[in-house]
Structure formats: structure tokens, C-alpha cells
Amino acid sequence: MVTVVSVDEYRAEIVSLLGTAPAVSLPLADCAGLVLAEDVLAGVSLPPFDNSAMDGYAVRAADVAGASQDSPVELPVGEDIPAGRVDVPELPPGTTHRIMTGAPMPPGADSVVMVERTDGGTERVRIHEAAVPGAHIRHVGEDVTKGSVALTKGTVLGPAQLGLAAAVGLDKLTVRRPLRVLVVSTGSELVVPPRELKHGQIYESNSITLASAIRALGCEAEVAMSIDDVGMFRWSVEPRLGEFDLVVTSGGVSAGAYEVVKDALTGLGVKFQKVAMQPGGPQGNGRWNGIPVVTLPGNPVSVLVSFEAFLRPAILTALGHGTVDRHRVRATLTERLRSPAGRRQFRRGYYSQRDGQVTGEVGPRGGPGSHLLAAFTQANCLIVLPEDVTEAAQGAEVDVLLF
């Protein structure tokens, strides 16, 4: 007898099978979308020095105290301080230095007057506005103080986070390494274009579905294919196992004859089970020569739903993400749905929410059949009908997982 496990138990099994990816140091350019494996300490303050926020004139506020549009104060211009100047001259009282945005403040100056409030002079300048001490100065450490935690372990590295890492002087970060995944499509009926189909053959599609889903999570995916022959299957995968962190197969796991994956891996550390869900019922997982293997059923919709239910959360957990679930909302069904007793059904749906509505509405896209891939392309969510629900009426509230 095949054992039946719940969706939640099976998900926990896959999460624990994949575990946590090792920490590695990678150049910043390779870290986008990855997760920090340790805190990042700031090696410098940001800004690293007091600097001007405007193009203008560095002054002592007291020197331009009475300045106005009608009665400007005229000061001699000492030096030019463009951004990047490193030998910063002091500002003697009663004078000004021309200064640019990002340039270090000269010692003695306490404010900056924007060039627009002056006549822009280079020898002498007429200043038409009084300055408040501190005006247009960006102070050292205002954003980040040297030695503080700039980014915490577990942070997902997006553009702002990577920019900050660069700004505090780092060229590498310690992150959870993306998984290297081998995707294996099995089936003697599978054909790859441009070969023409004979009656009884179909074009192979699961490998691109899985590989792109895996790559979208920031991991690497390679694809392989095997006919329904145990020897061929083992030969095409086993010698390469050491190159991968995970092998994901599709097809060959249900109840008939010619179940290549089941026949090849039973007794080698992979356990085949039925999960109480639809689609995606027949599943298997385990370790083949120590490498995690997840065997998905072959139907294209079963593949994607299984990916959503098990592999996506497990891969995200392995990569160190804190949030691994799709955003779940409640929605009102636009039509009646039926679901098999004792199984959690995941239906492809389209969710929308009108302005001002608190609860959105959701309608199915296609029927429950796990071969209806075209309907999946019209969907933006999965509708979840729990194990104890056999019928959900039009107007009923259901759970929806948004893509």
C-alpha cells in the first residue's frame, strides 16, 4: 500500500530534505536577489565626512548674517573645492570658498549658500541670503556610523542593499549559495522541437517550466531527458549527481507499468508516496547517493502546482529567505467549484479587486485537469479548497495564493 501524507507534512519533508544552502562569499554583482548569511558591519561612516549638499559657497553664517536680496554681503572667494578634493583648505573669517555638491566642508565653515542665491562670482561674490548655521551640510555618520550593523543577516539583497554594501566599501558579501539543480524530464513519448511529432508523441515542456521557475528564485538549473528505461535514466543522471545540490524529476512516479523514476530509485533511498492533494498526488523524495531528489508527477500542471506547494518554499528556505509563502488573501468565488473529499485542491484562478472593495473576487481558469496548461497561463493565483471541502458555492469565501 502507498502511504498518503498531508500537504503540510510533505512540505515539511521537502523543506528538511533541502536544508540550508552553504554560505559563500560572492562579488556584489552576483548577489542580487540572494540572502545575507551574516551581519555586515560598516567599515566607514556614511557620509564619511561633513560635505556640501549643494553647489554654492561655504561660509561662516556670522559673515552673511545681514544678507538679503536688496542688500547683499560681498566676500572674497578663496578657493574652489570640487567633489574629490582631498586637501581641504580652512576657511578664514570674512571669506568664502566655492564648493560643489559632495565636496568636503572646509574647517571653519558652518553653512553653505546655494549658488542661485549669489551672483556666482569667482574672485568676489555677492551673497543675497543669510545662512542658518548647518544649512546644506550633510554630516558625517548621519546615514550610517562606522562599526555599526549596516545590513543584518537574512536581508534579501536588492538594489538598495547592494548599493549600501558598496557604499560602506565592500566588494563581496557572504550569502547563501544559489542551489545547482538538475531537472530531468522522463518519458518515451517526449520530443524536442524541431523534430516532428508522430501520433502518440508530445513536445516536452516540463523542463523549461521547472528550470525557469528554479532560475526565477535565483538558482541555477540544467536540464536532461530520459526515455522510460531504468538503465538509461540511471546512466543519464547518476554519473552527474555530484555536480548538483538537488535533482528534480518529472514523470514516471504513478501506479502503472513503465514508471521509470519509481522503478529506478525504489530501494536507492527515495520513498514514493501519495500526497492528499489535487493535482500533484503521486510524489517521491529522498537521497540518491546522498544528493536530494524530488520526483514530481509528469502532468504539466501537477509539476507547477507541486513546485508551488513544495519546492518553492523549500528552495527559498534553503536560500535563507524569511518569507517563503505566497501572499494569501480571501476572495469571493464567482462560480461553484467541486473538490475531491480528503484532498486539498489547488485550482488555477484569476483574482481581481475593484477599487473600494475590501474582499476581491476569484474565478477558476480551466477545470481541475492536470493537463490544462493553457488555462494556467491565464491564471494569477491558486484557489485553495481544503481537504474537508467537496463543494464551494458561488459567493463563498475561499483562500487564494497570489503569484
Ligand SMILES: Nc1nc2c(c(=O)[nH]1)N[C@H]1C(S)=C(S)[C@@H](COP(=O)(O)OP(=O)(O)OC[C@H]3O[C@@H](n4cnc5c(N)ncnc54)[C@H](O)[C@@H]3O)O[C@H]1N2
Ligand atoms: N492508475 C493510476 N493512474 C494514474 C494515477 C493513479 O493514482 N493511478 N495518478 C494519475 C495522476 S494524478 C498523475 S499526476 C499521473 C502521474 O503520472 P507519472 O508521474 O507517472 O507521469 P507520466 O505518466 O510519466 O506522465 C503524466 C502525463 O504527463 C505527460 N508528461 C510527462 N512528462 C512530460 C514533459 N516533460 N513534458 C510534457 N508532458 C509531460 C505525459 O505524457 C502524461 O500525459 O498519473 C496519473 N495516472
Ligand code: MOO
Ligand atoms: O495528482 Mo495528478 O498530479 O492530478 O494530475
